[in-house]
Each structure stands twice: as C-alpha cells, then as structure tokens.
Amino acid sequence: MYWRRIFPGRSDQVRAARTFAACxxxxxxxxDDVLLVLDELAVNALRHTRSGRPGGCFAVEIRHDLTSVTVSVTDQGGPTIPRVRPLTDACDPAALAESGRGLLTVEALATSWSWTGTPCSRTVHATFAAPAACR
Known part of the structure; x- marks a missing residue:
C-alpha cells in the first residue's frame, strides 16, 4: 500500500502529517516510533530547507507491506545534506545544544534510514520492520 500527501511548509502541519500517518x-x-521519526523528519524539512520558507511545502509518503513500513519526507532542498551529528564531549557547551540530534533519534528507532536528492529537493526515508508475530 502506498499513500502520499503534500503539506504546507508551516510548523502546524507537522501535527497534520503525524495524524495522516497515524490514521x-x-x-x-x-x-509510536514511526510517528516520532516522521515528526523529526518533517521538522528537519522545515528548519533546514526551503520547505520552511513562506510558500514552501513538504511531502510525506508512506509505504506499508507485509514486512515493513517506510515513511519518507521530501523537502524543497537546502544548503546542507542530512547527516547524523555525532555525540560530543558533554563538557563542550555546543554538545548541550537542544537541536541537531534529530537524525540520532531516527537512526536509533528505524530499522534503516537513507536519503536521496539534490540541493533542489531531497527525500529522507526511514524504514521500520514489522515484528515477526505481526506478519
């Protein structure tokens, strides 16, 4: 099964994206893990790409089959690439920053994650394996 929806690039639409996926x-x-990761990906799209600028948007795609669910967020591109920020020494004030750790959450909760794209548009995918008892 496959679903796709485009959301306006506003912070209130992150909740709408979670509701879309939850239904x-x-x-x-x-x-719960899927929704937390989707939240991180949508927030990243708004904070770090043109999707969060006036008139911007982001797309959410959901693929569900017998063995897994994949959520993908496509943004409108930006100057940086998605990457996991390493944990640093807690004595370093920058290490205590509130932001910049979202992809660590994605990496910890998803079975796998990846991204594709260009500076004009990119998509971040997170896949979650269905537990064997539920297949």
Missing part, C-alpha cells in the same frame, strides 16, 4: 498505520506495532 493510515493504525495497529502497526511500532506506530
């Missing part, structure tokens, strides 16, 4: 994936065993 479609009701009953998926790790739904």
């Amino acid at each position: 479609l994936l009701d009953g998926f065993p790790v739904l």
Whole structure:
C-alpha cells in the first residue's frame, strides 16, 4: 500500500502529517516510533530547507507491506545534506545544544534510514520492520 500527501511548509502541519500517518498505520506495532521519526523528519524539512520558507511545502509518503513500513519526507532542498551529528564531549557547551540530534533519534528507532536528492529537493526515508508475530 502506498499513500502520499503534500503539506504546507508551516510548523502546524507537522501535527497534520503525524495524524495522516497515524490514521493510515493504525495497529502497526511500532506506530509510536514511526510517528516520532516522521515528526523529526518533517521538522528537519522545515528548519533546514526551503520547505520552511513562506510558500514552501513538504511531502510525506508512506509505504506499508507485509514486512515493513517506510515513511519518507521530501523537502524543497537546502544548503546542507542530512547527516547524523555525532555525540560530543558533554563538557563542550555546543554538545548541550537542544537541536541537531534529530537524525540520532531516527537512526536509533528505524530499522534503516537513507536519503536521496539534490540541493533542489531531497527525500529522507526511514524504514521500520514489522515484528515477526505481526506478519
């Protein structure tokens, strides 16, 4: 199964994206993890790309089959690439920054994640394996 929806590039639309996914994936065993990761990806699209500028947008795609769920967020590109920021020494004030750790959450919760794209548009994918008992 496959669904896709485009959301205006506003912060209130992150909640709308989570609601969209929650309705479609009701009953998926790790739904809370999926929704947390989707939240991170949507927020990143708004904070770090042109999607968060006036008139911007982002797209959410959901693929669900017998073995997994993949959520993807496509943004309108930006100057940086998605990357996991390493944990640093806690004595360093920059290490205590509130932002910049979202992809660590994605990496910890998703079975796998990747990204594709160019400076004009990119898509970040996160895949979650369905537990064997639910297949």
